[in-house]
Amino acid sequence: MSFGLNSLLKKFFPKSLFYRALIIVAAPVVILQITISIVFFDSIWIKANKGMTRSLVSEVKTLFDAYRSEEEDDVRFLTNLYKKNFDFVINIKTDEKIPETRSDRRFSPMDRSLRREMKPVFGSNYWFDTVTYIDLVDLRIQSGNEIIQVFFPKSKIAPSSVRVFVLWITFPSFFLILIAILFLRNQTRPIVKLSKAAERFGRGERVDDLRPSGASEIRKATIEFDKMMKRINKHLNQRSEMLSGISHDLRTPLTRLKLQLAMTDKKDTAKKMASDVDEMEKMLNDYLQYAKSQSEEDYVEININEMVSDILKNYNSSKYELNENNIITVQGRKNLIRRSVSNIIENGFSYGNKIFVELKKSVGNAVITIEDNGPGIPKKEYENVFKPFYRIDKSRSLNKSGVGLGLSIAQDIVKSHGGNISLSDSKHNGLAVKISIPF
Numbered sequence: 001m002s003f004g005l006n007s008l009l010k011k012f013f014p015k016s017l018f019y020r021a022l023i024i025v026a027a028p029v030v031i032l033q034i035t036i037s038i039v040f041f042d043s044i045w046i047k048a049n050k051g052m053t054r055s056l057v058s059e060v061k062t063l064f065d066a067y068r069s070e071e072e073d074d075v076r077f078l079t080n081l082y083k084k085n086f087d088f089v090i091n092i093k094t095d096e097k098i099p100e101t102r103s104d105r106r107f108s109p110m111d112r113s114l115r116r117e118m119k120p121v122f123g124s125n126y127w128f129d130t131v132t133y134i135d136l137v138d139l140r141i142q143s144g145n146e147i148i149q150v151f152f153p154k155s156k157i158a159p160s161s162v163r164v165f166v167l168w169i170t171f172p173s174f175f176l177i178l179i180a181i182l183f184l185r186n187q188t189r190p191i192v193k194l195s196k197a198a199e200r201f202g203r204g205e206r207v208d209d210l211r212p213s214g215a216s217e218i219r220k221a222t223i224e225f226d227k228m229m230k231r232i233n234k235h236l237n238q239r240s241e242m243l244s245g246i247s248h249d250l251r252t253p254l255t256r257l258k259l260q261l262a263m264t265d266k267k268d269t270a271k272k273m274a275s276d277v278d279e280m281e282k283m284l285n286d287y288l289q290y291a292k293s294q295s296e297e298d299y300v301e302i303n304i305n306e307m308v309s310d311i312l313k314n315y316n317s318s319k320y321e322l323n324e325n326n327i328i329t330v331q332g333r334k335n336l337i338r339r340s341v342s343n344i345i346e347n348g349f350s351y352g353n354k355i356f357v358e359l360k361k362s363v364g365n366a367v368i369t370i371e372d373n374g375p376g377i378p379k380k381e382y383e384n385v386f387k388p389f390y391r392i393d394k395s396r397s398l399n400k401s402g403v404g405l406g407l408s409i410a411q412d413i414v415k416s417h418g419g420n421i422s423l424s425d426s427k428h429n430g431l432a433v434k435i436s437i438p439f
Contacts, residue, residue: 018188025180033173049113053157057117059086060150064122064141067092067148089151096147098127098140105131110158130154190214194222201229203418205299254281302337304328304359304366304437311342312357315349324359328366330437332417337437340413341368343406344433348372352430365419368435371426382423386411410435 014020059082066078082088104111111130114137118126125142132138137157139150190213197210210226212219257277261270305324312320330337348355352372360367377385384390388408407421414421419437426432 017191018184021184021188022177022181025184026177029173029176033169037169046109046113049109049158050117053113053117056152056156057114057121060139060141061121063088063090063150064143064148068143086156087153091149093147093149095145098125098142098147103127103129103131110154114157187214190218190222194218194225198225199418203416250284251281254284298333299331300334302330302332302334304330304368307334307338308341308357308359308368311338311345315345319349319354321354321356322359323357326359326361328359328361330366330417330439332437333413336413337417340410341370341435343410344370344435347406348374348431348433351375352428354428356426356428362436365436365438368437369432370435371428371432372430373426373428374430376425376429376431377423379425385423386421 013023063078063082079090082090104115108130114128118128122141127140129138135154136151137154139152141148193210197207201207207229210222212222254277258274261274261277264270305327308322312322345355345357348370352374354373356371358369385407411421414435414437417437419435422434424432424434
């Protein structure tokens with residue numbers, strides 16, 4: 001039961017910290033104001049309004065009874081007293097009837113209270129209007145062929161303090177909530193900055209503008225995140241430096257081996273050994289490219305359409321089809337994304353006679369789909385081919401060069417940009433590679 005209620009609340013409540021904190025602050029204020037308003041209207045305003053209306057009806061009933069007594073002196077005397085002491089304006093109209101159109105408002109507290117007190121006393125022989133005049137109520141009572149028309153101030157049946165009370169209860173609430181919004185925005189801004197910095201760092205961007213601010217807990221979290229980020233960057237730099245040293249140390253003996261093989265008399269053996277040396281050198285270069293894919297290249301705006309078209313210029317136009325419907329731009333490391341797409345396109349040309357490239361937009365992502373008409377890859381191998389140095393013993397790896405780092409490098413680059421790369425069967429009987437990169 002509680003799990004279902006929690007799921008329902010999570011569905012309708014806001015997700016951001018700012019709006020959740022605002023609800024925590026504003027909800028008690030609003031509930032308190034509503035409670036006070038209900039108590040006030042129920043115990044004070046309604047009762048006061050009821051008493052004032054009942055007193056007014058009694059006064060009107062006294063005037064009506066005096067008029068029906070047919071003692072003209074008493075009627076005139078009471079009429080003058082009402083005009084003088086109660087601010088009543090009384091008119092006696094002969095040969096008239098009360099209007100048939102209803103002018104009272106059904107949902108007005110004033111009209112409802114007046115109607116509730118008038119009906120038991122006068123039945124249906126009355127009519128009143130609280131709309132036509134701003135400060136007056138027009139009340140008419142049928143007495144035979146005559147109508148007693150009474151004009152009296154609205155203040156006699158509606159306490160004037162209600163508007164003041166509403167103003168005092170409304171404006172301070174809005175003022176307090178406004179102050180809460182300003183303070184909450186200042187308190188949540190450092191959390192938002194920290195989350196954005198973490199997102200940027202997760203994509204491989206450099207984060208140089210992270211400064212501790214806000215509450216002490218948020219400052220501590222920011223400081224610890226900055227320390228962690230520096231340790232990771234230091235580790236990556238050390239790895240790159242180590243690989244650079246390995247590259248320098250291995251290239252020298254490989255060069256000497258090439259020279260010695262070139263000078264040997266056994267040409268057949270030298271040719272085979274030279275092929276092994278070349279493969280070792282290629283493996284070393286590919287591994288260095290894979291390890292350095294998280295380089296310090298800055299993020300720039302990349303036009304995916306221009307980049308893919310520029311890559312395809314190096315191939316025969318009859319061997320590829322490019323389908324593009326929109327101009328697509330993303331933020332990223334241009335050389336790395338270019339290398340990732342180039343690896344996939346080169347694999348497509350290596351294993352098929354023709355490739356099919358499609359560029360489109362999805363919800364928040366740029367999607368690059370590259371298909372070929374080659375032999376494809378078994379579905380059970382989809383996850384394995386992304387492992388470094390993994391090569392399939394059949395199908396696409398048959399008699400092909402490479403050390404099994406192309407897809408690994410491509411996946412590493414795409415994921416460092418917050419994207420995703422997936423494989424599927426192509427409708428051209430080959431392999432389809434789908435690259436998604438967020439805008």
